[in-house]
Amino acid sequence: MPLMDRKNFITRLASVSLIPLGVSGFRGFESGRESGNFVLPPVLQPGDVVGISSPSGYILQKGILSAAHQLQEWGYKLKIGHTIGKRHYTFGGNDEERLKDFQNMLDDPEVKAILCARGGYGLVRIIDRIDFSKFIRNPKWIIGFSDITVLHSHINSKFRIATIHSKMCNSFPDAWDTATEIQKETILSIRDVLAGKKVEYTAGYHPANRKGYAKGVLVGGNLRTIENLAGTDSEIDTEGKILFVEDVGEYLYSIDRMFWNLKRSGKLSRLKGLIVGGFRIKPEEDPDSAFGMTLEEIVMEKVKEFDYPVCFNFPVGHQRDNFALVCGAEYELHVKESGTLLTKV
Amino acid sequence: METERVQDCIHLLQEWGYRVKVGKTVGGNSQTYFSGSDEERLADIQDMLDNEEVKAILCARGGYGLGRIIYKINFKKFKKSPKWIIGFSDNTVFHAYIPGRLKIATIHGPMAAAFSDEDKENAYLLSLKKLLSGKKTAYRVPSYDYNVTGTCTGELVGGNLALIAHLCGTPADVQTKGKILFLEDIGEYLYNIDRMLYQLKHSGKFDHLAGLILGGFSDIKDTTRPFGKDILGLLQDIFKEYQFPICYHFPISHERENFPVVVGGQYELKVGKKEVVLKIRNLE
Numbered sequence: 001m002p003l004m005d006r007k008n009f010i011t012r013l014a015s016v017s018l019i020p021l022g023v024s025g026f027r028g029f030e031s032g033r034e035s036g037n038f039v040l041p042p043v044l045q046p047g048d049v050v051g052i053s054s055p056s057g058y059i060l061q062k063g064i065l066s067a068a069h070q071l072q073e074w075g076y077k078l079k080i081g082h083t084i085g086k087r088h089y090t091f092g093g094n095d096e097e098r099l100k101d102f103q104n105m106l107d108d109p110e111v112k113a114i115l116c117a118r119g120g121y122g123l124v125r126i127i128d129r130i131d132f133s134k135f136i137r138n139p140k141w142i143i144g145f146s147d148i149t150v151l152h153s154h155i156n157s158k159f160r161i162a163t164i165h166s167k168m169c170n171s172f173p174d175a176w177d178t179a180t181e182i183q184k185e186t187i188l189s190i191r192d193v194l195a196g197k198k199v200e201y202t203a204g205y206h207p208a209n210r211k212g213y214a215k216g217v218l219v220g221g222n223l224r225t226i227e228n229l230a231g232t233d234s235e236i237d238t239e240g241k242i243l244f245v246e247d248v249g250e251y252l253y254s255i256d257r258m259f260w261n262l263k264r265s266g267k268l269s270r271l272k273g274l275i276v277g278g279f280r281i282k283p284e285e286d287p288d289s290a291f292g293m294t295l296e297e298i299v300m301e302k303v304k305e306f307d308y309p310v311c312f313n314f315p316v317g318h319q320r321d322n323f324a325l326v327c328g329a330e331y332e333l334h335v336k337e338s339g340t341l342l343t344k345v
Numbered sequence: 346m347e348t349e350r351v352q353d354c355i356h357l358l359q360e361w362g363y364r365v366k367v368g369k370t371v372g373g374n375s376q377t378y379f380s381g382s383d384e385e386r387l388a389d390i391q392d393m394l395d396n397e398e399v400k401a402i403l404c405a406r407g408g409y410g411l412g413r414i415i416y417k418i419n420f421k422k423f424k425k426s427p428k429w430i431i432g433f434s435d436n437t438v439f440h441a442y443i444p445g446r447l448k449i450a451t452i453h454g455p456m457a458a459a460f461s462d463e464d465k466e467n468a469y470l471l472s473l474k475k476l477l478s479g480k481k482t483a484y485r486v487p488s489y490d491y492n493v494t495g496t497c498t499g500e501l502v503g504g505n506l507a508l509i510a511h512l513c514g515t516p517a518d519v520q521t522k523g524k525i526l527f528l529e530d531i532g533e534y535l536y537n538i539d540r541m542l543y544q545l546k547h548s549g550k551f552d553h554l555a556g557l558i559l560g561g562f563s564d565i566k567d568t569t570r571p572f573g574k575d576i577l578g579l580l581q582d583i584f585k586e587y588q589f590p591i592c593y594h595f596p597i598s599h600e601r602e603n604f605p606v607v608v609g610g611q612y613e614l615k616v617g618k619k620e621v622v623l624k625i626r627n628l629e
Contacts, residue, residue, distance in 0.1 A: 057570065058570070089570065090570040124547070228544050231514040231518060253409045261512075261515060264516060291378045292379070
């Protein structure tokens with residue numbers, strides 16, 4: 001077979017074999033491990049490069065210093081994106097700049113993980129223009145939460161590649177020595193997850209919990225962002241999963257409305273388990289407008305006809321105790337009388 | 346909603362020659378956010394829907410709560426003998442659910458608070474009177490140079506942006522293909538308006554529109570870190586890629602300027618250089 005033909009033949013083969021993979025979910029990557037048919041990007045090794053980019057809100061250069069210092073302490077090299085220190089109003093650069101920086105991090109084979117500098121708002125403005133083709137072939141860790149939920153939902157649901165839901169640069173303590181235990185623990189949980197360590201988190205007893213055991217792939221993130229993706233190409237797929245949600249600064253009525261959206265868009269009916277993280281609720285200014293239901297009542301009302309375990313006050317959210325979770329990895333959830341245990345399988 | 350606040354509304358409806366049945370949820374002694382418990386609100390709307398004497402239901406106000414009970418409402422009698430349901434804001438849930446799922450038209454228009462003895466001759470209220478008496482309406486408003494000119498016809502759908510976004514992915518999701526969409530909102534942050542419009546865009550709701558009517562976006566707020574555009578700039582940025590006729594600042598809003606429109610009705614929208622005309626084509 002002449003060289004030219006062979007090349008064409010190989011190209012043809014490649015495209016033939018890629019199509020069914022694309023349809024049924026991606027598997028069998030050169031270096032990724034699988035978990036419940038999700039691909040886990042490779043564990044980070046000392047000397048690997050971590051990229052820092054800000055695809056949502058703007059951050060000052062000094063805002064990433066403590067994170068940069070810690071990552072270096074952990075043995076990683078850094079690649080600082082040009083969105084760091086860039087500002088376009090509330091955004092970390094205009095849409096083109098944020099897109100370009102993130103795309104560059106995704107496509108650079110040296111970069112093994114991308115730590116988003118902070119949340120804010122901005123990812124839905126560019127999500128449909130990000131080219132994930134290289135990322136799909138060579139998955140790497142995407143790290144962040146809040147607005148970064150857009151990436152978790154999009155990547156987990158469309159490509160079945162795992163991502164890390166955790167604190168970002170703006171939550172690293174300024175000085176390690178004076179940091180509180182919980183600050184250190186939560187930041188170190190990012191290191192542990194990147195290094196592929198088996199992690200286990202606990203939450204205390206909560207009277208509204210529904211006891212039970214579940215084993216399944218974990219997905220989730222910021223509730224408002226999850227609702228905002230309903231009906232779009234980036235919509236979260238919760239079927240057969242353990243779902244976690246968190247939010248901050250929302251009124252109870254708004255939380256109620258968002259849980260109705262989850263329920264009516266079918267996201268609560270086939271869960272393995274539900275984890276409710278932190279919800280710092282915005283109080284109604286007018287006491288006569290009290291919503292009349294608690295967060296726990298709002299949630300349980302929507303899931304009362306199901307029997308999967310539900311736990312409240314889990315240490316994930318816009319708060320100090322926000323531990324790193326791997327969206328797309330398998331976990332065991334034990335909601336017991338004494339408290340909740342979440343263990344990565 | 347307090348009874349005193351619906352008095353002007355009752356008077357004016359009586360002046361128009363109608364008799365008024367006031368529901369139990371009006372003037373209730375509710376201590377919560379809602380005008381009554383879910384059961385009380387459901388019983389009241391069900392009673393109004395099933396009562397053959399009642400020919401139209403005017404929602405006293407918006408707020409939040411219809412989404413909690415919409416799937417518990419029994420529309421069986423209403424389907425056999427449809428009647429007008431009038432309101433806006435949270436009542437967008439009706440405008441999405443009833444025309445979308447039951448194929449019965451509703452009226453997006455002024456509620457009790459818009460009725461006042463001092464301002465009873467305004468075009469918005471008079472248009473509601475006209476619609477209720479079965480007459481066709483045509484609204485003519487000045488055009489703006491940034492409107493996208495053109496003429497289209499189609500079914501009118503829409504309402505409050507936050508509610509339309511909230512219904513995405515649910516069985517009451519608004520279908521917009523080949524239709525004229527109208528949107529309005531109040532009190533939202535710019536970034537949140539942007540986020541909701543991206544949700545509509547990414548769920549394909551702008552792809553096959555016949556035309557777009559942007560109503561009032563009042564009391565829009567900005568965050569400490571500014572969004573970088575005002576509401577007009579934000580809207581123009583979202584819609585710059587589309588070719589269908591677009592009209593900005595149409596008087597459908599949370600303000601006094603709120604023309605009643607028939608959701609599910611067939612309309613003609615003419616966006617000219619000087620004038621915008623929105624004309625209903627049928628009324629049955």
